[in-house]
Amino acid sequence: MLGALCVHAFALDGATMKYQVVIGLEVHTQLTTNTKIFCGCSTKFGSEPNSQTCPVCLGFPGALPVLNRQVVEYAIRAGLATNCSITQRNVFARKNYFYPDLPKGYQISQFDLPICQHGHLDIEVEGETKRIGITRIHMEEDAGKLVHADISEVGDDSCVDLNRACTPLLEIVSEPDMRSPDEAIAYLKKLHQIVMYLGICDGNLEEGSFRCDANVSLMPVGSTVFGTRAELKNINSFKFIKQAIEYEIERQAEILDDGGKVIQETRLFDPNTGTTRSMRGKEEAHDYRYFPDPDLVPVLIADQWIEDVRAELPELPEAKRARYVAELGLPEYDAEVLASSRELAQYYEETVALFPQAKIVSNWVMGEVARALNDDNNRSITDCPVTPALLADLLKLMEKGTISGKIAKTVFDEMYKTGKAPEKIVEEKGLVQVSDTGAIEAMVDEVLNNNPGQVEQYRGGKETVFGFFVGQVMRASKGKANPAVVNELLLKKLKA
Amino acid sequence: MEIFDLTIHELHDKLKAKEVSSVEATRAMLDRIEAVDGQVNAYITVTPEQALVEAEAADRRIAAGDIAPLTGIPMGLKDIFITKGIRTTCGSRILENFVPPYDGTAVAKLKEQGAVIVGKLNQDEFAMGSSNESSYFGPVKNPWNLECTPGGSSGGSAAAIAARTATATLGTDTGGSIRQPASHCSCVGVKPTYGRVSRYGVIAYASSLDQVGPLTRDVTDAALLLGAVAGYDPKDSTSVNTPVPDYLAGLKSGGKGLKIGLPKQYFIEGLDPDVKRAMDEAIALYKSLGAELREVSLPHTEYAVATYYLIATAEASSNLARYDGVRFGHRADEIRGLKEMYAKTRAEGFGSEVKRRIMLGTYALSSGYYDAYYVKAQKVRTLIMQDFLNAFNEVDVLLTPIAPTPPFKIGEKLADPLQMYLSDIFTIPVNLAGTCGISIPAGFSAAGLPIGLQLIGKPFGEATILSTAYAFEQETQWHLKKAPL
C-alpha cells in the first residue's frame, strides 16, 4: 500500500501526482572555533566527559557569559557566502526551558534579530537551477548531552556530559522552498560544501557537527496553502535525511488519502526501520519565554568589519568551477569535481601553478592521485605524500621526455609509497627513457631479424602487424625506449 | 575603643604602625561574632580557621612592608558572593550545602589586597526581600532594636557593621538592597553605577539591576572599599571600561557650590515625620555649607515599583532556573522521573517569596503577556532613566530619603507583600536608571531607630556622591553613634 502511494508522490508526470511536497530545512552547524561561544573551554570532540568545562559552561551560580568574537566573524562569513544581509545590532536572547543537559535552564540564542537574514542559495537538480531562500542564520550555544551509562557503573541513572555545552552553533534556516527530497539533499550538500569551504565547520555529520531538522508537509497539487507539517529531528546523514523525508511523504499521503488530518508534531527518524515516529505533539509545545539576555551587551557590527570579512572570503565552489572552465579551459565535469572541496581545489591549483597545463594536471589529480588516496583508506588530500610540488616535478619529467607516461605512473606509485622526489626514483631505478637512436636502432634491427615472417606479412600489406613490432621493441627496452623514436625507426626500416 | 569598633582606615593605620596584628584583629572580630551574633543572626557561615590563616598571611605581608588598604582587615561578605571552598547559600535551602569551586572577581580583588574573610552574611533568599525575613537561615535582627528588621536584602551585611562583627562588608543592591539596610542600621552603603563593579561570581537575582557595593562605618571606608572592587572585568560583558577615579583623594572636594536637587515626587504626604525632619535638617545643613538646593521633577517615579517588579522578577525567573537539582545544591529524595525531580527539588528548596517572584516573572514573560508586561516595563524603564538624565542637566546630585519609614518590626509587613514592596520606593528608581546612590546616617527617630539619607549621582558620578556625603559626615556625628549591643 505504502509503495503505491510512494509512486504517486514521486511521479514526475504531473497527471499522476496528487500532492505537492513542501520542505524547509533547519541546519545546525557546529563552528570550528578553538574555544566555546561564551567561555574559554576547548571545543575538542571526544574528550573525557566534563573535562572541558568551567563555571560558565556548567551554568554555575555567579558565572557570566562573554561572547567569543570569532563566532561573530564566522557567522558573518556564512551570511556573506549565502547572500544574506548582515544585521548590525545583534541581541542575544534567552530561550527558557528545563532539560538536564541544559545547565542554566535556558539556552542563549538569537531571537528576533538574527545576525544574517534574507539570503539564498542556488541549487541544481536534474540540470535545472533553482533558488532556495535562506530565512535566517543565528548564533547560539549548544547543550550538553545525556549519557545513559553502563548500568553496572551507575545503576539506572543517566549521566550528563557538558563538554559540548556552550559550543558555538549557527542555525541556518531555509524558506520552505524545496519540493522534493532530491532538492532537499542538493540544498544540504551545497550548504555543507560552503560551510566547509568557509572553514567554519568541519562538516562531520556523524559527530553532529552538521545536523539537520526537516519540516515536511504535503498539499494538493495546485494549492498554494501549505499543509500541516511534521518536524523531523536531528538526522545525521544525507542518506537518512532522504529516507526520512521519503517516508514522511508516504505517511502523510496515506493519511490524506484516507481523508485524515496530519497533526503538527516532532518526529524522530529510526535508521533501523527507515521510518519516523512521534516524539512530542504540539500540545506539549514549549513557551520558551524569550527575552534579551541581560548578561550580554548588544553586539554592534561596523561596516568595516563586514567589509574585512568579505575581503577575506575564499573563492566559493561555484565561482571556482566557473573560473576553471573559463580561464583554464577545463571541461565542466573536471571543474565540478576539482571545485567540490576546498582542499582538492587547493591541491589542484598549487600543482597548476608549478606545471601550467590545466588538463594534464586535472587528469592526474582526478586519476592517479584520487585513486591512490582512495586505495589508501580514503586518505585526505591534505596529507597526500605526493605534494603538488612533487607531482609537478613528475609531470615536468614526462614533458621533457625523460620518462614515458607509462613509466610516470610507476614513478608516481613509488613517490606515493616513499615520498621521494621523482628524479631520484627515476635515477635509482634506471627508468630514464631511451631516446638514443643508435641503441634503439640496434633493438629494432634485432626484432626485425628475429621475426622475418611478420616482416613479410607487413610488407605484404598487413599493417596491423606494426603494433607487434612496437611491442617487441618496447619489451626489449624494458619500456624505456622513447615510443616516438621507435615508431620512426620501425617505419623507416620496414619501408626500406 | 575596641579593635572591632575601628574603621578600615583606622585599623589600617594601626596595622601599618604594628600597634596591632591582623591575627589580633581577626581574633577580636571572631570573639565579637561569638559574643553577639547569636542575638543578631547576621552570619550564616563563620570561617575562623580560614580567617586566621589569611590573617597570618596578611601579617607576613605587612612585616615585609607590603601593605594595601585592605591588608589584614577582617571583613564579611553577603552570602551571595561566590567564595571558593566556602559554603555559599544565597540565603536559600536549595544551596544549603553548596561549596563553589571558584572565587568571583570582587572576592578575588579583596583577596589580592590581603583582606581577611571572617564569614558569609545573612540575606534575604536570593536577595529577594526588604527585611531579611525571607532567609532560609532565619531573620536578621536589627542591632539598634532586636525586634526590628535590619532591612534587606543585604540585612546581614548592614547588621554586621552595626553590631561591629565585621570591619566592613560587601553587599549587592538590586532595588535598594545595600542602601535601605545601611539606612536601617546606620551605616554607609553605596550602590555604584551599573557596570562599575563586576558581577562575575555574584549569584544573580536580576542581572540588569544587580550591582555590588560596600557597606561601611564611614564614607572614607566606602570610598576605599569601592575603589578596591571597582573596574572593568573581561569576565563580565556588562562591566564598563572606564578608569576608576581615586575616590579617597576626591573626598574632601565636596559641598560648596554644589547644586543639589530635591525630587518633588520623593517628598510626599505620608512620609514618616521623623524621616521628614531628618531630611529637613540635612537640607538645612547643605544650605549652610554653601550648596544650592532646588526642586526637580522625576515625573515617572510613580511607575518605578511596578516596573521594577516586572523586570526583576522576569530576570529572576530565568536566572533561578539553574537550581534544578541536576548538578549542585539540594535534590529532593524519593523522586520518580525527571519532572518530579525538578518540581520536588524546587518546591522544597525555594522559600515562598522566591516562588512568588518566579511565578510573577514567568507570567510576565509568557507568550501573550510579554508585550503587555515585560516590553512595556522596559519602555517605562527608559523613561525613568531619561528623568534622571534630565534632572542631572540641572543639578549635580539628588537628595532624597531612603525609606518612607524608620526600620519596622519583624513580621509587621510579612502578610502584605505589596506594602513591603513599597518600602523600596525611593531606592528602586536608581537601579532602573542604572545610576549610583549612597545611603548615609542622617539621624534617629524618636524611638531611637536609624534614619538614612540618600544622595543620587550621575552615571559614574560615585566620586561626587562620596564627596557630598563626606561633607555631611564631617558636620554630623550620626555615624559615630553605636548600636546598644
Ligand SMILES: [Zn+2]
Ligand atoms: Zn567553559
